[in-house]
Amino acid sequence: MQPLYIPLSQHKFTYGTQRLWPLVSAATSQALDRALIAQGYTSPLLMQYAADALWQYLQRLASVRQAQAPALLVLTGAGHNAGDGYLCAALAYQAGWPVQIISLVAPEKLQGEPQKSYQQAQALGIPIHLWPQVLSLELQQAHGQGDLYVLDALLGTGAQAPIQASWCDAIAYINQMSAYILAVDVPSGLDASTSALLGNECVRAQATLSLISVKAGLVTGQAPTYVGELALAPLVPAHALATAYTSLSFAQQADLLLAAGVWQQAPKARLAHAHKGHYGRVLIVGGDLGYGGAILLATQAALRAGAGWVRVLTRAEHMAPILTRTPEAMVLNADPQRLAQEIDQADVILLGPGLGQTAWGRALYQAAVQTWQQDSTKTWVLDADALNLYAQSPHQPLLPKTCVLTPHFGEGARLLNTSVAQIQADPYRAVQTIATQTQAFVVLKGAGSLIYHPQLARPWVCPWGNPGMASAGMGDTLAGLIAGLLAPPTKCTLSIQVQGQAIAYAVAIHALAADLAVKTWGETSMLAQDLIPEIAKLMQVKSPSQWDALWR
Ligand SMILES: NC(=O)C1=CN([C@@H]2O[C@H](COP(=O)(O)OP(=O)(O)OC[C@H]3O[C@@H](n4cnc5c(N)ncnc54)[C@H](O)[C@@H]3O)[C@@H](O)[C@H]2O)[C@@H](O)CC1
The missing domain is CATH 3.40.50.10260 (YjeF N-terminal domain)
Incomplete structure (x- = not known):
């Protein structure tokens, strides 16, 4: 007898060549x-x-x-x-x-x-x-x-x-x-x-x-x-x-991302004559005292996402540990004066992993705001305390033209000046309200992360991931991944739709990497760093058969 239902929770699930599945309201x-x-x-x-x-x-x-x-x-x-x-x-x-x-x-x-x-x-x-x-x-x-x-x-x-x-x-x-x-x-x-x-x-x-x-x-x-x-x-x-x-x-309410299409969004094969400049320059700013791990994870994820080069502005104390783990990155002591010059050289700036809210983090945030107000052509990813500092500003600055905000429900509540319960009451409305108010891409992180930009018809929902992701460093890894995948200079000039696809791909790969990692480590013991090698595996998938092989 023909199956009368389609399982949607399976990673191997494919449905024709569709990339999206309609989600509807009652x-x-x-x-x-x-x-x-x-x-x-x-x-x-x-x-x-x-x-x-x-x-x-x-x-x-x-x-x-x-x-x-x-x-x-x-x-x-x-x-x-x-x-x-x-x-x-x-x-x-x-x-x-x-x-x-x-x-x-x-x-x-x-x-x-x-x-x-x-x-x-x-x-x-x-x-x-x-x-x-x-x-x-x-x-x-x-x-x-x-x-x-x-x-x-x-x-x-x-x-x-x-x-x-x-x-x-x-x-x-x-x-x-x-x-x-x-x-x-x-x-x-x-x-x-x-x-x-x-x-x-x-x-x-x-x-x-x-x-x-x-x-x-x-x-x-x-x-x-x-x-x-x-x-x-x-x-x-x-x-x-x-x-x-x-x-x-x-219209329907949202679209579900489907495994069938996700691997098709992977970065294309590199040009035979490529040099690192083709793949973009990412600047990551953050890592106050006590938060060195956040910026390290973001750096590793951006590099594994294929960014041509990654420079890091952080506390002097974190330079040696980051370089020891990630010699491919260029790591510099952060001071607000240096920031403008570094931003000028970057294609994508990720501000926030481990930024904190002390005078150090605030000064960097303020310097960043001044820079994007003078030149809004760069792509920015604002995460963690960059979002909190933005939410706290009495006069919230206009965000850069291409900007990705990555709040979890708590940060989302601060951005909307409301409670987490209100966000839980309707995450679809929350992601659309934040995006409309800021005219930015918003990734509302949680189980079934939502991705939206006011110029997209509907929010996209990522159906993958597992409760083991409720642990430290997961958001930093995602932020680095998004920055790395947006880095190729051609991406910044593309349409909202195509940029959105790169962001959705990052969100999907992050959740799917966790679903691969959990097979080895289990929900309780899985760490954010366990996702990094799985991200690399997923990004190599170029066909449905390779995709299926990962989930055997
Ligand atoms: N209309 C159709 O032809 C089809 C309907 N289908 C089924 O029908 C459902 C929708 O049917 P209905 O519109 O009748 O909705 P429900 O089956 O959800 O029932 C609504 C009824 O529950 C009562 N109710 C609502 N909230 C309540 C609460 N908090 N406490 C106690 N009672 C409450 C309402 O007074 C109403 O009598 C779908 O979810 C699906 O399961 C399927 O059979 C497919 C076809």
Whole structure:
């Protein structure tokens, strides 16, 4: 049987020659449903296709896990999401799995398709309990043996905040089970558009099968904790979906970067007669006392990204350690007077790794601002305390014409003078607001990093990376990588689109390097420096087969 879903969390994942995948809001997803219904894919048909895909996913999972006597518990609410759940329960029951359903909504309150699906499950004789009834002995036994699968069909794209206490209790109840949770379309409690949490509890699924389209709220911010493995069940043929997309009058929300296209963005083969001037000059400024490692990592990443030369302005105390580890770099004692002259010689200036906020760092920041105000033709990357100092300025200076800001959520909150919670409530809005206010490229770093510039149609989302990246030096490495990849002088004169692709490539390679490194070091022990050799490996990939070989 043809697979009814496409796994999106795999690194080997490719989809034709596409480089991007559309991410949609809940509203767009509902409009897509309507457009498909208008093509003759009626609501009951789509619901049955959804149930078929969910059931196939569960069966394959049980087979991979060599599950003994698998049992299914389905939690349902009132909407179409629940309808998918009832129909999937019916398929599992007919195949001989022990199945029980816990509904949070009294049957007499159900309407339309969800009501019909409920009646179908009921007619088969599947036990349906109204929350908070306890599980029957049979399922409890299966649960004890660890073969219990839970289908979360409580809330889908129609979910609204807040989640009431009794629903939170039900969510907490399934989260504490030692069962495998598959979420239908969206983990209940997560906003499908923004990745915000709608209440105090959210289903923590091992996997989510997104239906018809991938929702933007599943891939960024806090979402990866709740979504688990992500897969898409398109439900309808590609041509029907393409017609549905073109009939929409409003744009999709974001684009997901895809592995299929990432390697195609790698720097081209070098000219046979090349000299280092062809590959650009990067100046890195930072590394106050106590922060020598930050500037070292940025330097190594910029060099591995292929920059022709890298000069470093830092504290005198850090010169010898950096040179010992990276003799290819030119390392100089930083003083604000020297800065203008060094900037003049560079194509790209990275300001911020380990810059700190003492008088030393502030003086360098001020000198840098004066320089770019006089000559805004250079490409700048502002990271770490350069962002904080910019955010603190009472009169924020106009940024250079080509500028990349790389805030994490905390720095993003300072740039917008708001809280981290507000950024988490809608990272898409945050990245677009920062970029619009500054007219710069913004890389909002975190799980599912976002990349945006006001002249791009939509933010791009990087789907790779792992929680081991929540460690010191990761941001410095990324900043160095971006600076190195933007360094070739030709890049600076190219369009926003092409510069954006170089930045997206840097973000992707950084996350993918972490996904390679984690295979050796594990999430707990992986260090930022472990990414450097993996970055070099990834940048050598020139074909899909080389790409696949990396992930074997
Ligand atoms: N329309 C269609 O034809 C299709 C819909 N599909 C499924 O349908 C879902 C969307 O269906 P709906 O629009 O019915 O949305 P939902 O299934 O998310 O349910 C909305 C219902 O939940 C209630 N609700 C919202 N927030 C709540 C909260 N915080 N606490 C308690 N109850 C709450 C609403 O009052 C409404 O009754 C998708 O996520 C997908 O799973 C799929 O079957 C594909 C086809």
